Amino acid sequence: MKRPAGVTVSAVILAVLSLLQIVLGLGMALLGSLTHEKGSPAAALPGWIAIIMYELCALFLLIAAWGIATAIGLHRLRRWARYSTLIIGGLVAVCGLLMAAGGLIALFAPQLTAAGAATGSIHSAQFLVRAVFGIMELLYLAVAAIGIWWLVYFNRKHVRMAFAPPAELPAPPPSTLA
Numbered sequence: 001m002k003r004p005a006g007v008t009v010s011a012v013i014l015a016v017l018s019l020l021q022i023v024l025g026l027g028m029a030l031l032g033s034l035t036h037e038k039g040s041p042a043a044a045l046p047g048w049i050a051i052i053m054y055e056l057c058a059l060f061l062l063i064a065a066w067g068i069a070t071a072i073g074l075h076r077l078r079r080w081a082r083y084s085t086l087i088i089g090g091l092v093a094v095c096g097l098l099m100a101a102g103g104l105i106a107l108f109a110p111q112l113t114a115a116g117a118a119t120g121s122i123h124s125a126q127f128l129v130r131a132v133f134g135i136m137e138l139l140y141l142a143v144a145a146i147g148i149w150w151l152v153y154f155n156r157k158h159v160r161m162a163f164a165p166p167a168e169l170p171a172p173p174p175s176t177l178a
Contacts, residue, residue: 002068002162003075003077003162004158004159004162006153006159007159007162008074008075009078009173010074010085010150010153010154011071011072011074011075012071013146014067014068014070014071014074014085015067015068015071016066017060017067018063018065018066018067018068018071019064021060021061021063021064021067022060022061022064024060025057025058025059025061025064026057028053028054028056028057029053029054029057030055030071031053032049032050032051032052032053032057033050035049035050035051035053035166042118051095064085067088069084070084070085070088071151074086077162077163078163079163079164079165080161081163082154082159082163085154086150086154086155088147088148088150089147089148089149089150089151089154090151091147092143092144092146092147092150093144093147093148093150093151094140095143095144095147096139096140096142096143096144096145096146096147097144099140099143100137100140100141100144103133103136103137103140104137106133107130107133107134107137123127129138
């Protein structure tokens, strides 16, 4: 059976997100290593911070490996990759919606101001903070939308059939050219 275009798009999206996850993991490792350099501002942090950074790096790299393996499985139309995408989609949807809810709370929460600060600079800073939270809100909603799309798309009949083994595919209709 021909691979549906949405499966290819999903594999590409998953591969790109996994590569970004690798960058985040390596960034965590770099931050953890900075806590050991003398003279670095991060060196003043407690030693357990580096351990947490290295653990986050390992977690991000494991998630990235899962995503890359799933993207390859999607490209090869492996049945397990469809199930894996459904699991990833569910996790991404829930995390995106929770982060969006938290972002809404932060977006509309009253902001602290420094005593004696100029009114113009306070309004500029508050606008900048709200703009950053608004952009983050859009990103979280986009991530949630991808997860929801995967949940819906990979449960559609024609997509399920694309991942079915050949023995489970319906037989073609008999030919009328005899």
